[in-house]
Amino acid sequence: MQPNMNFLVVDDFSTMRRIIKNLLHDLGYPNVTEADDGNTALPLLKAGNFDFLITDWNMPGMPGLELLKQVRADARLAKMPVLMLTAEAKREQIVEAAQAGVSGYVIKPFTAVTLKEKIDKILAARAAA
Amino acid sequence: MPAAMPTPDAHSQLTLEVRRVASELQSALDHFRVDSKLIDLAQRQVPDARHRLAHVIRLTDDAAHRTIDLVEQCGPLADRTVQEAGELLAQRATGPGTALAPQVSAFLVRTGKNMQSVRANLAEVLLAQGYQDLTGQIIRGVMTLVDELEHALGELLRIAGAEPEPRPGSATADGWRGHGPMIPGVDHGPAVSDQQDVDALLSNLGM
Numbered sequence: 320m321q322p323n324m325n326f327l328v329v330d331d332f333s334t335m336r337r338i339i340k341n342l343l344h345d346l347g348y349p350n351v352t353e354a355d356d357g358n359t360a361l362p363l364l365k366a367g368n369f370d371f372l373i374t375d376w377n378m379p380g381m382p383g384l385e386l387l388k389q390v391r392a393d394a395r396l397a398k399m400p401v402l403m404l405t406a407e408a409k410r411e412q413i414v415e416a417a418q419a420g421v422s423g424y425v426i427k428p429f430t431a432v433t434l435k436e437k438i439d440k441i442l443a444a445r446a447a448a
Numbered sequence: 449m450p451a452a453m454p455t456p457d458a459h460s461q462l463t464l465e466v467r468r469v470a471s472e473l474q475s476a477l478d479h480f481r482v483d484s485k486l487i488d489l490a491q492r493q494v495p496d497a498r499h500r501l502a503h504v505i506r507l508t509d510d511a512a513h514r515t516i517d518l519v520e521q522c523g524p525l526a527d528r529t530v531q532e533a534g535e536l537l538a539q540r541a542t543g544p545g546t547a548l549a550p551q552v553s554a555f556l557v558r559t560g561k562n563m564q565s566v567r568a569n570l571a572e573v574l575l576a577q578g579y580q581d582l583t584g585q586i587i588r589g590v591m592t593l594v595d596e597l598e599h600a601l602g603e604l605l606r607i608a609g610a611e612p613e614p615r616p617g618s619a620t621a622d623g624w625r626g627h628g629p630m631i632p633g634v635d636h637g638p639a640v641s642d643q644q645d646v647d648a649l650l651s652n653l654g655m
Contacts, residue, residue, distance in 0.1 A: 332581040334512040341520065341574050377585060406582055428578050431571055 321442075325367070326351045329360040329374040329386065330404070335427075339373060339404065342431050346438070357381025361389055364396055371438070376405035376412070384419060391420040400441045404429065477608060490601035498594045505584050512580035519574045526563045526570065533560040 326348055328339045336353045343351050352367070354360035356378040364372065372390065376383040383403055390396045402423040403416050413424055422444075423437040533556040540548045548556070 330581070332509075332584055334509060334516065334577055335581040337513070337516050338574055338578055341516070341523075342571070345571060406585060427582060428575070431575060 321370075322347050322349065324348055324350065324370040326371045326373060327354060327360060327363060327367070327369045328352070329354045329356065329372070329378070329383065331355050331375065331378040335375070339434075342434055345431070346435055355380075357383065357386030357389070360386055364390065364399070365393070369399065371441075372399055372401045373404050374401065376403060376407045376416075384416060387416065387419050387421055400445060402437055402441060404434075486601070487605060490598065490605050494594060494598040494601060498591055498598070501587050501591050501594065505587055508580045508583060512577040515577055516574060519570050523567065523570055526567045530560050530563045530567070533557075533563070 326343055328336050328343075328351055330336045330339070330353075333353075333355070336355075340351045340353065343349075352363065352369070354363055357374075358380040360372075360374065361381070363369070372386075374383040374386055381389075383405065387401050387403070390399055390401060400422045401420070402425065403421050404425045404427065406427040407413075408426050416424055422441045425433055425437055536548070537553065537556050537560075540553060
């Protein structure tokens with residue numbers, strides 16, 4: 320675990336952003352920034368020094384899948400871990416996200432344990448790469 | 449090959465049929481024009497439904513944020529209690545002349561454990577607020593449908609040449625059933641805004 324990691328949490332519902340922020344804090348990650356859709360997240364990602372992106376899918380403006388594609392298409396951001404945290408649960412959507420290069424996918428409603436497991440797994444995979 | 453020409457008899461029957469359909473269509477349009485229920489639906493009930501749904505999202509959003517506020521306040525209190533109970537127990541173990549009564553020691557051990565349960569439960573309360581996101585997404589979907597319905601009804605009324613009707617006042621026929629909570633943007637006539645208003649109103653009425 321690297322407590323100095325910078326997280327960006329993207330969700331159009333402010334309640335969900337606060338929930339994720341609190342959970343990350345409890346998991347030992349205090350550095351969390353929020354954005355309410357892909358359009359606000361992308362400039363933050365390009366300008367900031369983020370290590371991990373957690374994004375919803377269904378958002379007004381730029382949805383999470385498009386944000387993921389933009390991140391993967393940007394040479395400087397391409398390798399950033401992206402965890403999709405969403406209520407979108409159709410098989411083809413999960414496949415589509417995987418094909419777009421998502422690092423992990425958590426379905427809402429979720430548990431703190433699931434969130435921790437996925438983050439740990441993504442970070443372990445990156446450390447091993 | 450040229451199309452077969454209808455016989456005079458068939459032509460006459462066709463004309464009669466077209467007249468019948470035209471007459472039915474005219475009758476349907478006439479009926480449509482005077483259907484005030486449809487006008488009320490398009491001009492009042494459907495827009496009200498959208499306001500109601502938006503208000504549900506706002507209410508659940510406020511309630512969820514209030515709950516998260518309290519969780520964020522209680523979490524550090526529980527953490528500090530666990531920490532301080534642990535420190536007192538450690539002092540008992542190491543410091544000279546700081547022996548604690550057995551009951552106090554047991555209480556401190558129990559306090560530490562209980563507060564850890566409280567902390568875990570607070571995390572569950574926090575997660576449960578995710579309902580606001582899930583229900584909000586569903587409600588937004590329904591609001592989109594309501595928008596489309598409102599647009600379609602408006603077009604129908606426009607085609608039928610229906611005249612807008614004034615919105616009814618507070619004394620609606622179905623008022624006896626009650627209107628539910630007040631919803632900003634949905635006019636049910638004059639209303640109170642909080643308990644003080646209620647008390648003042650009752651006081652003015654001599655109660």
